[in-house]
Amino acid sequence: MIEVTHLSGKVFWINPHQIDYIEKTPDTTLCMANGNRIVVKEDVESVIQRIVEYRKRIGAFRNEE
Numbered sequence: 001m002i003e004v005t006h007l008s009g010k011v012f013w014i015n016p017h018q019i020d021y022i023e024k025t026p027d028t029t030l031c032m033a034n035g036n037r038i039v040v041k042e043d044v045e046s047v048i049q050r051i052v053e054y055r056k057r058i059g060a061f062r063n064e065e
Contacts, residue, residue, distance in 0.1 A: 002050040004030070005041040014038070016051040 001013035007027070014030065022044055023029040030038045030047070040047070055061055 002047070002054050004038070004047065004050075007039050007041060009041075016054055019051070022047060 002016050003011060003013050005011050018033045019030050020033050021031050023031060024044050027039045028042055028044050028047060030040060032038065042050075
């Protein structure tokens with residue numbers, strides 16, 4: 001799970017495997033596999049870095065090299 005901050009300031013954790021794509025409109029919007037859209041305070045680059053760190057931590061890249 002990665003930590004993100006809702007625009008309201010609420011901090012929560014989300015499963016990055018459920019993110020279909022990320023939009024910058026100019027806010028960062030996580031478009032989820034179930035169709036939900038979540039607007040977060042973090043910039044796109046921060047969210048991507050958190051996803052990469054998470055995937056490294058769980059060993060996801062071993063099968064992708």
